[in-house]
Amino acid sequence: MRAAGDPVADVAVVGAGPAGLAAAAEAAAAGLTVVLVDAGERPGGQYWRHGPHDDGPPGGHGRRTFAALRAGLTRTRTRTLFGHQVWLVQRDADRFTLHLRPAHDTVGPGTRALTARSLILCPGASDRQLPVPGWDLPGVMAAGGVQALLKGSGTLAGRRAVVAGTGPFLLPVATGLAAAGAEIVMVCEANPLRGWLRDPGGALREPAKAVEGAGYAALLARHAIPYRTRTAVTEIRGEDRVRSVRIAPLGRDGRPRGGVRIEVDADLVALGWGFTPSLELPLMVGARTRVDTDGSLVAVVDDRQRAGVPGVYLAGEATGVGGAALAVREGRLSGLAAAADLGRAVDEGRVRRLQRAVRRGRRFATALHTACPVPPGWTDWLEASTIVCRCEEVTYHDLCHAARDLGARDPRTLKMLARPGMGMCQGRVCGFATAQVAAALTGRSPQAGDLLALARRPLAAPVALSEIAALDETAANEEN
Amino acid sequence: MTGRPAGGGPAAPGDTADLVVIGAGVVGAAAAYFAARSGLRVTVVDRGPLAGGTSSAGEGNLLVSDKEPGPELDLALYSQRVWREDLAEHAGLWEFESKGGLVVAASPKGAGPLAALLREQRARGIEAVDVARDELRDYEPRLSPDLAGGAYYPQDAQVQPMLVVAHLLRMARLAGARVLTDTEVTGFLRAGERITGVRTGRGRLSAPAVLNAAGTWAGAVAELAGVRVPVLPRRGCVLVTQPLPPVIRHKVYAAEYVSDVASSDAALQTSPVVEGTRAGTVLIGSSRERVGFDREVPPTVLAALARNAIALFPFLASVQAIRGYLGFRPYCPDHLPVIGPDPRAPGLWHACGHEGAGVGLSVGTGKLLAQALTGRPTDLDLAPFAPERFSPPTEPPTDPSTDPSTDPPTDPPTEGNEPSPTTR
Ligand SMILES: Cc1cc2nc3c(=O)[nH]c(=O)nc-3n(C[C@H](O)[C@H](O)[C@H](O)COP(=O)(O)OP(=O)(O)OC[C@H]3O[C@@H](n4cnc5c(N)ncnc54)[C@H](O)[C@@H]3O)c2cc1C
Ligand SMILES: Cc1cc2nc3c(=O)[nH]c(=O)nc-3n(C[C@H](O)[C@H](O)[C@H](O)COP(=O)(O)OP(=O)(O)OC[C@H]3O[C@@H](n4cnc5c(N)ncnc54)[C@H](O)[C@@H]3O)c2cc1C
Numbered sequence: 046m047r048a049a050g051d052p053v054a055d056v057a058v059v060g061a062g063p064a065g066l067a068a069a070a071e072a073a074a075a076g077l078t079v080v081l082v083d084a085g086e087r088p089g090g091q092y093w094r095h096g097p098h099d100d101g102p103p104g105g106h107g108r109r110t111f112a113a114l115r116a117g118l119t120r121t122r123t124r125t126l127f128g129h130q131v132w133l134v135q136r137d138a139d140r141f142t143l144h145l146r147p148a149h150d151t152v153g154p155g156t157r158a159l160t161a162r163s164l165i166l167c168p169g170a171s172d173r174q175l176p177v178p179g180w181d182l183p184g185v186m187a188a189g190g191v192q193a194l195l196k197g198s199g200t201l202a203g204r205r206a207v208v209a210g211t212g213p214f215l216l217p218v219a220t221g222l223a224a225a226g227a228e229i230v231m232v233c234e235a236n237p238l239r240g241w242l243r244d245p246g247g248a249l250r251e252p253a254k255a256v257e258g259a260g261y262a263a264l265l266a267r268h269a270i271p272y273r274t275r276t277a278v279t280e281i282r283g284e285d286r287v288r289s290v291r292i293a294p295l296g297r298d299g300r301p302r303g304g305v306r307i308e309v310d311a312d313l314v315a316l317g318w319g320f321t322p323s324l325e326l327p328l329m330v331g332a333r334t335r336v337d338t339d340g341s342l343v344a345v346v347d348d349r350q351r352a353g354v355p356g357v358y359l360a361g362e363a364t365g366v367g368g369a370a371l372a373v374r375e376g377r378l379s380g381l382a383a384a385a386d387l388g389r390a391v392d393e394g395r396v397r398r399l400q401r402a403v404r405r406g407r408r409f410a411t412a413l414h415t416a417c418p419v420p421p422g423w424t425d426w427l428e429a430s431t432i433v434c435r436c437e438e439v440t441y442h443d444l445c446h447a448a449r450d451l452g453a454r455d456p457r458t459l460k461m462l463a464r465p466g467m468g469m470c471q472g473r474v475c476g477f478a479t480a481q482v483a484a485a486l487t488g489r490s491p492q493a494g495d496l497l498a499l500a501r502r503p504l505a506a507p508v509a510l511s512e513i514a515a516l517d518e519t520a521a522n523e524e525n
Numbered sequence: 526m527t528g529r530p531a532g533g534g535p536a537a538p539g540d541t542a543d544l545v546v547i548g549a550g551v552v553g554a555a556a557a558y559f560a561a562r563s564g565l566r567v568t569v570v571d572r573g574p575l576a577g578g579t580s581s582a583g584e585g586n587l588l589v590s591d592k593e594p595g596p597e598l599d600l601a602l603y604s605q606r607v608w609r610e611d612l613a614e615h616a617g618l619w620e621f622e623s624k625g626g627l628v629v630a631a632s633p634k635g636a637g638p639l640a641a642l643l644r645e646q647r648a649r650g651i652e653a654v655d656v657a658r659d660e661l662r663d664y665e666p667r668l669s670p671d672l673a674g675g676a677y678y679p680q681d682a683q684v685q686p687m688l689v690v691a692h693l694l695r696m697a698r699l700a701g702a703r704v705l706t707d708t709e710v711t712g713f714l715r716a717g718e719r720i721t722g723v724r725t726g727r728g729r730l731s732a733p734a735v736l737n738a739a740g741t742w743a744g745a746v747a748e749l750a751g752v753r754v755p756v757l758p759r760r761g762c763v764l765v766t767q768p769l770p771p772v773i774r775h776k777v778y779a780a781e782y783v784s785d786v787a788s789s790d791a792a793l794q795t796s797p798v799v800e801g802t803r804a805g806t807v808l809i810g811s812s813r814e815r816v817g818f819d820r821e822v823p824p825t826v827l828a829a830l831a832r833n834a835i836a837l838f839p840f841l842a843s844v845q846a847i848r849g850y851l852g853f854r855p856y857c858p859d860h861l862p863v864i865g866p867d868p869r870a871p872g873l874w875h876a877c878g879h880e881g882a883g884v885g886l887s888v889g890t891g892k893l894l895a896q897a898l899t900g901r902p903t904d905l906d907l908a909p910f911a912p913e914r915f916s917p918p919t920e921p922p923t924d925p926s927t928d929p930s931t932d933p934p935t936d937p938p939t940e941g942n943e944p945s946p947t948t949r
Binding site for chain 2 (some may be wrong): 439447458468471507508
């Protein structure tokens with residue numbers, strides 16, 4: 046519960062990943078009072094993950110950046126609230142009230158609400174998943190989840206792994222698993238990725254990424270990992286858990302080519318189809334959205350990371366999936382912009398440099414998205430009995446029935462009639478796939494409005510009814 | 526499948542039908558179904574998808590328990606027969622469940638008016654069982670021990686309204702109807718005073734009869750024809766819990782609203798309405814506010830919903846809500862729906878303004894309209910629902926903040942429209 050007389054912060058930053066840490070550090074360095082909130086127990090987000098028992102800088106690229114940002118927060122005595130999940134944001138004339146709940150039981154009652162004059166939202170993204178027959182078997186995981194497990198607890202989820210999907214993120218997952226002792230049977234990249242691996246930076250002038258890519262190429266070679274392009278996992282087999290995986294070459298149209306299949310034994314399948322930005326909080330405060338090149342719904346910002354709602358800034362994956370380096374740049378820019386808007390003097394030259402760096406990073410991200418689309422024909426590998434929504438056990442057949450017989454022509458109507466996304470995860474897992482299935486069944490590509498209908502979540506996280514009932518109290522406390 | 530497009534498909538110019546239905550909500554779907562089955566060639570148009578309006582933003586209770594004697598109760602009882610007899614063979618398609626309603630009085634003060642209402646309702650043919658304080662938990666084991674008593678209404682039932690819409694339209698198509706989604710009605714075709722069809726974003730549709738089933742937006746549609754039908758939005762919010770094993774068997778709500786009837790506090794009313802769904806989630810309603818089409822729900826409303834529900838079922842305190850949603854009930858100042866031909870614009874018919882009971886009343890409304898449209902006598906007198914009751918003289922638009930009536934909690938919603946977040 047908020048202590049009486051608790052001051053209103055200049056800015057509340059939600060998310061302590063690369064974007065949020067950078068935002069908080071910049072805003073604090075510019076003289077703002079900052080409070081930084083994250084549901085996780087430690088700073089770092091998805092990218093800078095800690096091992097189970099260490100407090101030092103985590104592994105991964107950019108650890109010097111991480112150390113510097115964290116030192117900045119310590120120096121400015123920035124207030125941090127870890128283990129606190131924001132489930133509701135309330136916008137009043139001159140302030141925002143964030144309603145919090147403990148993300149884990151260990152935190153105890155914790156802080157229930159805090160107020161700030163402006164808000165920087167850096168909520169990151171989650172794994173984007175595409176169903177495939179057998180993906181609900183134990184041993185099948187999202188690529189980000191495999192990586193999180195590996196980084197977070199050093200746990201190896203299996204011994205013989207197939208890593209499949211699209212995009213450069215498959216590489217650290219494969220090399221990470223190999224380094225931890227797993228045998229990588231194959232990396233299946235769905236797209237041709239002409240030259241990307243050989244010349245990862247290419248003409249894109251993104252030196253850091255190029256170096257990273259070249260490094261992975263060397264690692265793949267060192268671990269003798271077979272890397273196949275234009276190939277996808279089209280079926281996962283096993284009874285109680287994964288035993289084998291069927292792999293098919295994809296044609297130019299992105300559809301599995303008829304006939305040819307190979308089957309390999311595996312006990313771990315890591316599927317990486319990109320990331321879905323977490324838009325609950327941005328939408329809650331009224332951010333506008335667009336469909337990004339990768340097909341995800343993302344929030345729209347101006348060239349100073351402003352959301353078009355007074356006092357609201359967004360940075361990181363929520364504005365478009367672009368990786369940690371871009372997230373840091375956007376975070377810094379948002380912190381400076383918030384400081385400038387609250388009347389602090391900021392170095393406009395630096396702002397412009399960051400703006401250029403953000404634009405560069407966006408161009409690179411867009412080029413990557415263009416090179417790594419979800420294969421347009423992926424729904425061909427679904428079988429009638431394939432589960433699309435795991436919470437509600439909705440099958441592909443159920444979706445086909447709703448579309449063909451009941452007249453659902455858009456993802457929201459599909460959800461109303463067949464229930465994908467109605468369960469515990471509220472479509473966080475199956476929303477993208479449902480929108481794509483709707484598109485494939487009706488021949489109408491997903492519109493921003495369709496995706497928005499699935500992305501809006503009036504509660505950013507599940508919350509006990511007793512906590513909702515106590516909203517009045519918190520509101521009353523804000524009055525004094 | 527009929528081979529006809531479920532949606533889409535441009536309206537060919539010069540396209541004709543016997544009846545154009547504006548609105549693919551539950552009311553429009555029911556009217557289309559009964560009209561098509563009566564032999565009329567029907568075209569349904571909706572500017573959005575099917576069930577995209579209030580019909581996917583409410584709950585699906587078919588209630589008699591919350592109605593006071595009068596024309597609405599008569600229509601509710603008539604609709605009960607249509608659900609249970611005419612449509613009996615299809616009940617499974619829309620998850621019809623005759624679960625029964627339990628109305629509870631929190632205090633002896635609430636028990637008195639409830640008993641009085643019960644007497645009147647019984648006189649009108651409603652089945653109701655008195656439930657003494659110590660019997661309440663035989664019906665609902667998890668109810669709070671602190672309640673004063675209640676009544677059990679075996680006729681109260683539940684459906685999944687979006688499935689009702691989809692299947693009624695599917696069966697209407699089987700009977701020859703056509704459904705055009707993403708097609709907005711932008712005006713009417715006229716021959717003198719007469720309405721002879723509609724203008725849509727995709728062309729004209731000619732028909733000697735046009736039915737306005739545009740729900741909460743029916744006032745705007747009526748205006749296109751130059752007549753006044755004062756349908757206004759009344760916002761309702763619902764919380765949805767995590768899926769639970771079956772713990773709440775009936776629709777359970779508090780009788781307190783009965784003693785509130787004379788209240789003029791129109792700003793916000795919340796009476797607890799709690800029920801389980803087939804999927805295991807528990808729906809918690811419901812609020813009533815007249816705030817126009819504002820989608821931003823203040824936290825105080827959510828808090829009131831949660832608090833009221835916990836008062837009835839204390840175990841809910843530790844249960845998680847996974848989402849909330851809201852909808853806009855179509856209400857008229859006299860809280861009666863508008864059903865029938867409009868003598869002010871011959872050829873125009875209305876079926877709108879069903880407020881918090883449109884799902885329950887839809888099938889009765891549809892069947893009565895089909896009778897009237899085909900020139901047969903109606904099973905129930907439509908006079909109390911006549912459109913022309915609103916004019917002349919034109920009353921000034923009702924100020925939402927001074928309308929004193931409080932209507933019963935016919936509604937907690939089915940999985941529906943996402944409220945845009947609870948803010949401000
Ligand atoms: C599971 C996973 C693993 C990944 N692993 C790698 C990898 O190994 N290598 C790589 O290059 N990239 C990886 N990525 C991508 C990389 O993490 C992102 O590019 C980068 O982290 C983006 O930074 P960010 O600050 O935008 O978001 P994140 O780093 O995701 O940070 C967002 C933070 O916001 C917090 N948050 C969100 N909502 C709330 C809320 N309501 N209340 C409180 N806190 C909230 C989260 O707890 C999180 O800590 C991974 C992504 C995921 C999803
Ligand atoms: C929270 C809540 C709980 C509820 N609970 C219950 C309950 O338990 N039981 C019950 O019986 N009722 C309940 N209701 C009420 C019920 O949902 C409504 O009465 C009912 O859905 C109204 O149906 P309708 O077909 O009239 O309107 P709608 O479903 O809104 O359909 C109207 C259609 O008209 C279309 N339209 C509008 N203008 C145009 C145009 N110009 N051109 C083309 N199309 C147009 C719209 O797109 C819409 O699809 C509840 C309502 C709410 C909000």
